[in-house]
Amino acid sequence: MNIIIVGGGKVGMTLAAQLGNEEHEITLIDTDAKHVESAVNSFDIQGIVGNGTSYRTQLDAGIENADLLIAVTDTDETSLLSCLIAKKAGDCHTIARVRDPEHYNEIDFIKEELGLSMAINPEIAAAANIYNLIQVPSALGVDTFAKGRVNMLQLEIPKGSVLDGLKLSELEKTVKFQMKAQLLVCIVESGDKVIIPNGDTVLKAGDRISVILPISELRGALNKIGIKAKPIKNVMIAGGGNISYYLAKMLARSGIGVKILEINRARCEELSLLVPEAMIINGDASDQQLLIEEGLLGTDAMVSLTSIDEENILLSLYAHKVSAAKCITKISKIAFEEVVRELPIGTVICPKTITSQMISSYVRSMQNSMGSNVETLYRMMDGRVEALEFKVSKNATGNYLNVPLMNLKLKPNILICSIIRGRKITTPSGRDVIKSGDTVIIVTTTTGLDDLSDIFA
Amino acid sequence: MNFGIIRYIIGKVIFIEAAAMLLPWIVSLVYGERTGLIFLICAAVFMVVGFIMARKKPANTSFFAREGFAVVALSWIVISLIGAIPFVVSGEIPGVVDAVFEIVSGFTTTGSSILTDVEALSRCMLFWRSFSHWIGGMGVLVFILAVLPMAGGQNIYIMKAESTGPSVGKLVPKVQKTAMLLYAIYSALTAAHLILLLIGGVKPFDAFCLSFGTAGTGGFGVLNSSFASYNAFAQIVTTIFMLLFGVNFNFYFFVISRRFKNALAMEDVRWYFIIYAVASGIITLDLLRSGSFSGLREVLFQTSSIMTSTGFSSADFNLWPSLSRALLVMLMFTGACAGSTGGGMKVSRFVIYVKTVAKELRQLAHPRSVKLLKMDGKPIEHEVIRIVNVYLCAFIFVFAASFGLVLLDGFDLTTSFTSVAATLNNIGPGLNLVGPTGNFAGFSVLSKLVFIFDMLAGRLEIFPLLLIFFPSTWRKRG
Numbered sequence: 001m002n003i004i005i006v007g008g009g010k011v012g013m014t015l016a017a018q019l020g021n022e023e024h025e026i027t028l029i030d031t032d033a034k035h036v037e038s039a040v041n042s043f044d045i046q047g048i049v050g051n052g053t054s055y056r057t058q059l060d061a062g063i064e065n066a067d068l069l070i071a072v073t074d075t076d077e078t079s080l081l082s083c084l085i086a087k088k089a090g091d092c093h094t095i096a097r098v099r100d101p102e103h104y105n106e107i108d109f110i111k112e113e114l115g116l117s118m119a120i121n122p123e124i125a126a127a128a129n130i131y132n133l134i135q136v137p138s139a140l141g142v143d144t145f146a147k148g149r150v151n152m153l154q155l156e157i158p159k160g161s162v163l164d165g166l167k168l169s170e171l172e173k174t175v176k177f178q179m180k181a182q183l184l185v186c187i188v189e190s191g192d193k194v195i196i197p198n199g200d201t202v203l204k205a206g207d208r209i210s211v212i213l214p215i216s217e218l219r220g221a222l223n224k225i226g227i228k229a230k231p232i233k234n235v236m237i238a239g240g241g242n243i244s245y246y247l248a249k250m251l252a253r254s255g256i257g258v259k260i261l262e263i264n265r266a267r268c269e270e271l272s273l274l275v276p277e278a279m280i281i282n283g284d285a286s287d288q289q290l291l292i293e294e295g296l297l298g299t300d301a302m303v304s305l306t307s308i309d310e311e312n313i314l315l316s317l318y319a320h321k322v323s324a325a326k327c328i329t330k331i332s333k334i335a336f337e338e339v340v341r342e343l344p345i346g347t348v349i350c351p352k353t354i355t356s357q358m359i360s361s362y363v364r365s366m367q368n369s370m371g372s373n374v375e376t377l378y379r380m381m382d383g384r385v386e387a388l389e390f391k392v393s394k395n396a397t398g399n400y401l402n403v404p405l406m407n408l409k410l411k412p413n414i415l416i417c418s419i420i421r422g423r424k425i426t427t428p429s430g431r432d433v434i435k436s437g438d439t440v441i442i443v444t445t446t447t448g449l450d451d452l453s454d455i456f457a
Numbered sequence: 458m459n460f461g462i463i464r465y466i467i468g469k470v471i472f473i474e475a476a477a478m479l480l481p482w483i484v485s486l487v488y489g490e491r492t493g494l495i496f497l498i499c500a501a502v503f504m505v506v507g508f509i510m511a512r513k514k515p516a517n518t519s520f521f522a523r524e525g526f527a528v529v530a531l532s533w534i535v536i537s538l539i540g541a542i543p544f545v546v547s548g549e550i551p552g553v554v555d556a557v558f559e560i561v562s563g564f565t566t567t568g569s570s571i572l573t574d575v576e577a578l579s580r581c582m583l584f585w586r587s588f589s590h591w592i593g594g595m596g597v598l599v600f601i602l603a604v605l606p607m608a609g610g611q612n613i614y615i616m617k618a619e620s621t622g623p624s625v626g627k628l629v630p631k632v633q634k635t636a637m638l639l640y641a642i643y644s645a646l647t648a649a650h651l652i653l654l655l656i657g658g659v660k661p662f663d664a665f666c667l668s669f670g671t672a673g674t675g676g677f678g679v680l681n682s683s684f685a686s687y688n689a690f691a692q693i694v695t696t697i698f699m700l701l702f703g704v705n706f707n708f709y710f711f712v713i714s715r716r717f718k719n720a721l722a723m724e725d726v727r728w729y730f731i732i733y734a735v736a737s738g739i740i741t742l743d744l745l746r747s748g749s750f751s752g753l754r755e756v757l758f759q760t761s762s763i764m765t766s767t768g769f770s771s772a773d774f775n776l777w778p779s780l781s782r783a784l785l786v787m788l789m790f791t792g793a794c795a796g797s798t799g800g801g802m803k804v805s806r807f808v809i810y811v812k813t814v815a816k817e818l819r820q821l822a823h824p825r826s827v828k829l830l831k832m833d834g835k836p837i838e839h840e841v842i843r844i845v846n847v848y849l850c851a852f853i854f855v856f857a858a859s860f861g862l863v864l865l866d867g868f869d870l871t872t873s874f875t876s877v878a879a880t881l882n883n884i885g886p887g888l889n890l891v892g893p894t895g896n897f898a899g900f901s902v903l904s905k906l907v908f909i910f911d912m913l914a915g916r917l918e919i920f921p922l923l924l925i926f927f928p929s930t931w932r933k934r935g
Contacts, residue, residue: 002630025630033838041522041613046630049835060719 001025001367002066006052006082007073008035010333011097011122014356015070019363020045027061052082055089063090068117068366070359072097084114093117093366095359101242118362125358126351127246130328133347134232134251134301143210143378143387150418150425150441152186152210152387159205161226169199183221184212184427186417186443187385194384196413196445210380210443212417212427232300232326233257238285238315239306240267243330243351245274247303252277259294261285286311288318301326304345309333316345374450375439387417387443390452396436398453406430409457414444416455458931461515463528466615468510469601470532474539475503477592478585481543484662485581492547493581499542523930525614529598530921533913536597537561540589549582554905558897561909563589564597565916566798568676568768568885569876569908571898575681580662586677587666593916594673594702594798595643596620603636618921622795622803623845624838628710642709643798647672650698657690667691667769671698674799676768676885683893684762684769689754692771696758703729703765703793705805722833725794725805732804736760736788740781747778764788766800768885770893782888786875789882800883800915802852809837809845851919855911856881862907866900876900881911 001024005012008030016039020026026045029052030036036047050057052073063069069086071079076098083094095118098104104121111119132142136153143152157163166174168185187210188197195201203209213221235251237244240262248258248271258278262268268282283290285306296302302319304312309331316327327346340348357379364377375389392401400408405416405428418441419426419434426432434440434452442455449455478500485493537560544556555571562569563586572578578586592600596619602612612632617625627635647668654664666679667687680686684695704726711720720726737760744750755772762769763785774785792801812830819826829836859877866873868890875887876897886893897908914922924930 020630025634027630033840037840040627042611044612044630044632046627049838 001068001363002062003027003363004029004058004061004063004066004069004086006030006069006071006079008032008039008047009072009074010352011072011355011359012070013039014352015072015359016045017043018356018360022364024363024367027066029057029061053078053085055085058082058085058089063092066090066092068093068095068363070095072355072359076100076103080110080114083116087115095120095362097122097355099123099242101245117366118359120355120358122351122355123242124246125354126243126330126349127250129354130243130247130303130349131250133328133349134235134256134303134326135254143380150212150420152212152417154187154208154210155222155225155227156208157203157205158226161205163203163209163225164205166203167199168197168201168203184417186210186212186387186415187381189381194381194445196385196415196443198415230300234259234299235301235303236294236296236299236325237261237303237305238312239304240264240271240280241305241307244303244305245271247305248275248278259299261290261294285315291318292322296325297323299323299325301328303328303330305330307332313340313343313345317343320344320346385443385445386447386449387441388449390440390442392434392436392438392440392452394437400434400453400456401436402433404431404433410455411446411457413446414442414455416440416442458527459515459517459519459524462518462520462524463531465511465513465515466528466598466601467532467535468507468512469605470507470536470597471503471539472507472511473597473601474536474592475500475507477588478503478543480588481581481585484584485579488580488662490579490581492549492579495543495546496581496585499539499546503539520611520614522614522617523924525611525618526921526924527930529615529618529917530913530925532598533564533917536592537564537909537913540564540585543585544582547579547582549578554902554909555898558905558909559586560589561912562880562885563587563675563677564593565883565912566590566593566673566675566766566800567880567883567912567915568670569880569891569912570677570896571905573896573898575678583666583677583679584662587669587675587679590673590675590677591647591669592673594675595639599636599639602632603640618917620796621799621918622705623806623809623848624841625796626707628707638710639706642706642713643672646698646701646709650694653694653698654691657688657694659687659691663687667695668698670769671695671767672702672798674699674702674765674767674793674797674883676762676766678769684758684771687771692754692758695769696754696761699761699765699767699769700733702767703761703797703799705794705796707796708794724808724833725803728808729794729804732788732791733760733764736764736784740777740784743778743780743784749777759785760788763884764791764801765793765797766882766884768879770886773893775888775892775894786878786888789875789878789884792882802849802882805832806845806848808832809842810849813842813846848919851923852881855914855919855923859907859911863900863904866904868899876904876908877911880908881915883912883915 003019003024004027005015006029008028016026016028020043028036028039028045028047029050031051033049036049039045040047048057048061063086069083069092071082073079079096083096086092086094094116096116098107098119098121107119136142185197188195188201189208234257237260240260244260248260251258252275259281260271260278261281261283263284265282268280272280281294296319302325304315306312312329316329319325319327328349329345330349361376361378375391378387380387416428419428419432420439440452478496482493482496537557540560541556544550544559545553550556550559558571598615598619602616616632628638629635650671651664651668654668663679670677678684684692705723708720708723708726737756740760741756758771759774790802791807792803793799795803795805816828816830856877860874863873863877872889872891876891879885879887879891891897
């Protein structure tokens with residue numbers, strides 16, 4: 001596809017790198033020649049120095065033949081205007097990043113009137129992500145598929161768990177989960193290695209596994225595995241930015257106590273009006289005394305959302321040391337990721353990564369609506385694993401249809417983790433079948449799968 | 458410095474060159490020449506060498522500006538050395554330095570020759586000489602970028618180092634597609650020229666060699682009389698095609714993709730034609746005044762040939778009056794458009810020089826005035842202006858040093874000066890002894906080595922070649 005990206009900030013760059021590698025023809029527009037220069041030198045893309053809101057610049061970038069324009073400039077107005085012009089000039093799909101809550105509150109109207117295909121608010125996306133993490137205690141991460149109906153949880157097997165040393169084919173016999181749906185282990189991350197398990201895979205303590213599990217069954221299952229699943233009743237948030245605001249709103253709605261520490265008095269007052277349910281503390285989040293006084297030791301979760309990455313890391317390190325709270329750390333600048341991941345700071349959230357991931361998966365699904373049948377694609381484990389959602393069309397004719405899965409042979413490193421039929425979500429066993437009209441979710445370490453038929457050997 | 462990737466790419470370059478050597482072998486089969494076997498042997502040997510070098514892709518494929526410059530400079534040196542082997546082995550150009558001079562002159566599309574009798578060469582050798590123009594015109598590495606998929610976006614560094622002009626950009630987002638487009642335009646123009654020559658009654662062998670020589674703006678002929686003995690139609694067609702190959706290839710891309718506004722906005726193309734028209738006019742008047750005028754066709758052909766750095770000659774301009782000769786020498790320096798196959802310092806650089814001088818003058822009068830320089834309707838980055846100015850300095854240094862070394866041979870001032878101008882600008886013929894009827898055979902070995910360096914430096918626009926003599930380029934780390 002021909003894609004134009006307006007704005008060469010971090011999200012723009014990440015998108016350029018990712019989409020450029022996926023054989024798309026990328027043209028980057030930025031007003032700063034330095035940004036353009038460095039992007040063109042490092043990725044196989046074209047760069048144009050100019051204002052993305054200018055019709056002429058867009059013409060130079062080839063808007064007439066473009067399939068998609070992604071506007072990720074620093075201001076909402078610029079992004080929206082770029083999209084509007086692109087829509088009129090090139091009649092292409094448009095995606096805008098919209099940050100300002102005032103704009104985002106009216107996003108449905110804006111989307112409709114400007115003909116946007118997608119509007120993305122990185123802060124809301126990040127807040128939703130954190131909310132998921134809080135709702136699912138001890139899981140290290142959550143990915144959702146099928147518009148949020150299937151959850152994939154990442155968790156680490158603790159020492160002494162029944163799973164330690166267990167062969168996966170024995171799982172059903174050994175561990176009696178008292179639930180209807182079976183727990184399905186989709187990905188095993190052991191040290192540096194990432195594998196798609198089969199029946200012979202042996203789990204051991206310290207492995208990070210990704211499992212498919214309905215949230216309703218979660219608590220019981222986690223207790224069986226040996227992960228203490230204490231429900232989270234109260235959350236402490238350091239920093240009172242936009243993510244904090246959205247997160248506090250979501251938490252308050254589900255009845256979880258929220259305490260926000262914010263250093264700026266005016267912002268505190270603002271927040272107290274916006275989120276009356278939350279307790280707003282005016283103070284420096286890096287003040288140890290204050291943290292203890294406000295009950296860091298007793299809190300169930302600590303979310304570090306200040307504007308300084310280093311402060312967030314330190315806060316989480318400290319919280320990890322003195323309390324049993326679940327830690328979530330926001331990091332804006334993606335650097336030294338390998339090192340940061342080693343630190344005991346809980347789950348790391350990066351709004352920019354989330355934004356670019358959401359856009360990439362939209363682009364992917366858009367491209368596939370032109371050719372193959374991938375609905376959405378998720379990249380996990382630094383892109384080493386892909387989870388793909390396939391829609392089997394109503395009048396599909398594949399020889400894999402209506403055949404029990406145990407009689408089908410899959411290619412190596414592929415696992416079917418969910419079959420969705422109407423409203424019913426099945427975690428498949430050998431006896432289940434794929435029917436036309438189903439949505440099928442698979443995980444794989446093989447990239448470039450285009451069609452469901454590609455997964456069968 | 459990532460030596461692995463350099464080895465890998467040079468391996469590919471050697472392989473491509475070896476494959477290109479099969480063409481003169483086919484020519485030798487057509488004309489029943491036994492010397493052609495040398496090409497087959499060379500091709501076989503170097504295909505194996507290239508294949509072995511490029512067999513294993515290095516684990517570390519990181520590639521930056523340094524590697525880009527180094528790989529381009531080294532590739533050009535390597536292809537020149539390999540390309541000279543058939544001349545030496547066949548004994549048709551026995552001296553190693555002479556043979557290298559000849560093939561460097563071919564690849565760099567200069568067209569200067571050390572041969573006193575071109576017609577004595579066998580057909581396959583003549584073909585190889587002319588075909589080297591075609592390979593070198595657009596660049597062998599650009600060709601590799603076009604045909605071989607290489608992952609990663611950093612290939613742009615190779616393209617930047619090999620293509621001509623101060624700011625090399627891509628036509629389309631992908632490097633590979635850009636390279637393919639360039640070669641497609643290049644091939645189509647070459648084919649058009651070839652067909653017209655054949656229609657015009659030029660013998661097939663000559664037509665092939667001449668169209669290669671014109672496409673690369675090289676200038677090797679197959680007759681001692683260069684272009685004088687071909688008919689009027691062939692001369693007119695070649696005049697036009699020389700001019701066309703001197704145009705920035707972006708211009709053709711814009712025309713093909715129907716972006717006429719962008720095409721017309723290209724200042725260097727505009728000035729290129731203006732300079733050509735003005736220079737031709739002055740030369741015509743000068744010739745008329747001195748009474749040596751013998752037709753407009755001759756003037757247009759010669760001006761086009763020199764300005765685009767091709768170097769064919771249909772008349773002995775050594776006999777022209779001083780003003781015309783001086784003007785031709787000046788045209789050698791302006792050269793063709795950036796992004797073309799032509800040589801010289803490029804019109805676009807001169808446009809920037811003129812604008813910079815005008816701006817500085819205004820600045821002297823109004824010290825606080827602020828003005829951004831524009832080109833093609835867009836502001837020029839300060840970085841580009843700086844590098845263009847530095848290019849001028851480097852050019853003058855290289856020119857002065859070469860001039861000094863060549864003067865040691867004791868030839869007259871005009872010969873020495875124009876011989877350096879003709880090689881450093883990739884023109885071909887100069888004036889006096891190195892004029893259209895002369896050649897470079899009389900120079901000492903030292904001078905020939907200087908010329909070889911100048912031709913390579915001129916084709917690669919100086920910096921890549923200077924950088925490989927810069928120790929820190931080769932440091933493994935840092």
